Amino acid sequence: MSKPAGRSLHRQLLLWLLLPQIVLWGVAAFGAYRVASRHADELVDASLLQAARALARQIRPTASGLFVDLPRSAQDILSVNPADPDERVIYMVSSPPGQLLLGDARMPAPPGAPRLNEPVFFDATVPEPMRVVSLDLQLAAAGAPDSALRVQIARSSAPRELLARRMLLDTALPLSLLIALMSMGVWAGIRKGLKPLAELQQQMEGRRADALDPVQLQAAPPEVRALAGAVNELLGQVQHSLATQRRFISDAAHQLRTPLAGLKSQAELALEATSDPALRQRLERVRESAVRSARLVSQLLTLARAEPEAVAAQGWAAVDCGRLVREVAADGVPRALAAGCDLGVEVVHEGLSVQGVEVLLREALINLIDNAVRYAGTGATITVKLRRAGDDVWIDVEDNGPGLALDLRERAFERFVRGSAHGEGCGLGLAIVREIAERHGGSAELLPAAPKGCIARLTLPAA
């Protein structure tokens, strides 16, 4: 295809099926018209010649000249056709040819040099378009000199054209009807034939970038099935390589955990064994780094679990939000207390539930609470609030800590962006929360709290 964006297959098929038909129709109509008018000409010419000969027979040479006996019957031939009052007939007899003997002087001379006994047919305007026959004869009779004679009869050509047109109409009209019917048939056929393609298009268009399930085409013709098969094979390969990659990440992350646990334990032991403050400080850094790495590994695994196929595999169910909030917050209380934070729960509306994967929602909430504990600081009050907002469920983790600058609020959801340079965070927490919220058709955002502090809000569609 020469054009960068090809024309629609539908339109192309229509064009290439119908255009030749219309051209052929035109050629056929023209041909039919030609044949019809030739037949009409022949008919007219034959009758003209017959009339000319009949007229010529009435002319007899005599010793004193030519004698024309134009009886009633002959006049009838030349008279107006009663069936067609518009038809006009004129005649001329001249002898020697060109010199009027009888008839209408307006009759034009035949083109060229006519030969004896050979009729010449031609069109002329006298003053209307007419078909003319001109017949040159040599009359010979005993006792009379030979005399050259020309008999010409002209008949208006309008009826001839009328006849041809009627013949044309008789052939072209059914042909046109046929073309129209055929076009409709072709149109319907193309539509029906291209339907599997349209289905394929629909399936591909409505697809999310991460939807890798095979294309479903029932009873598709072999050509389309082959296309769908190729697409499916490709999707399968992509899915397979994605799965391999994820499994690799998961395996690697798991493998990292044991040495990190060893590193952490060894650092803790060394911390216990020494009282040298400088050494202790360094060991504390080693321990912290091991903890942070371990956390990063865990978060990476959680992120992998929040991938669409993983979510689909984990089972979707109704999750009781009140229970979830209470359980996760209760688990978080010891960590909050250790950090000097007062963690509490406020369930504004009871009986709220959402559709989702409980493990993931739990993980999201744990991340929000840990975030608040980490950034709100010692002495902060953190409250997990559950309430209904229209068709949504809001899970707010509100703290009265220093809060977060506006420009950091959105950036905080990006991967590996951390709110502060210290601490054990790895910068994946909020990215995970957002990922999980979006998998559940919800959202996650950070809002300022009054008079100070931060609200991390998880919005989920209520079940």
Place this chain on the structure above:
Amino acid sequence: MNLLLAEDDALLADALQQQLLNASFKVEWAENGAVAEYLLKKQDFDIAILDLGLPMVDGLTVLKRVREAGRTLPILVLTALDALEHRVAGLQAGADDYLTKPFDFPELEARLHALLRRGRPASQAQQLRGLTLDRAARRASIAGEPVELSPREWTLLDLLLTERDRVVTKAQIAEAWGSDDGGSLEVYIHRLRKKLEGSGLAVRTVRGLGYLLEATSSP
């Protein structure tokens, strides 16, 4: 306390052995599944820590075989695999608890003690800071001085002590009491707080959740 540690990572095993030793456990180390299985079947351990990713025989198989051999000692599974299905598989194979690497040693220690306590139900006197709870005799004392507790107060304190440093919800308390008497709970908490004065322990209110027994800074 005899403990079997089945862990193939030498670095971690070495550190854990030392930490467990410091926490007064007698540790035997098995560095692969076959040795772990042999030792668990042949020797009497009070408790075992089992890694799932062991060489030769994997941890889950060791666990199943040991249980099939009729050993009932508490076994804590320690693993790098944290997905729910692994957890479920571990517990179904006969694990008593499940901890994911990396872990905080105090948590591991607390869980080991909890498992050991579960093995000797209610027979043991429990002590924390100045408080001693003799479950067999249903007697409580603070710094040696006996404390009078009503049955409900006893149940409440027992629950808080068992779950210490963890939140005990109002629903848990109601269940332990066998009644849904939410209105008077605060009265009992108030009384308990008074009685615990000077024990080095305090009942903290966790907003919207329940209560938690914690050690105060001054014992």
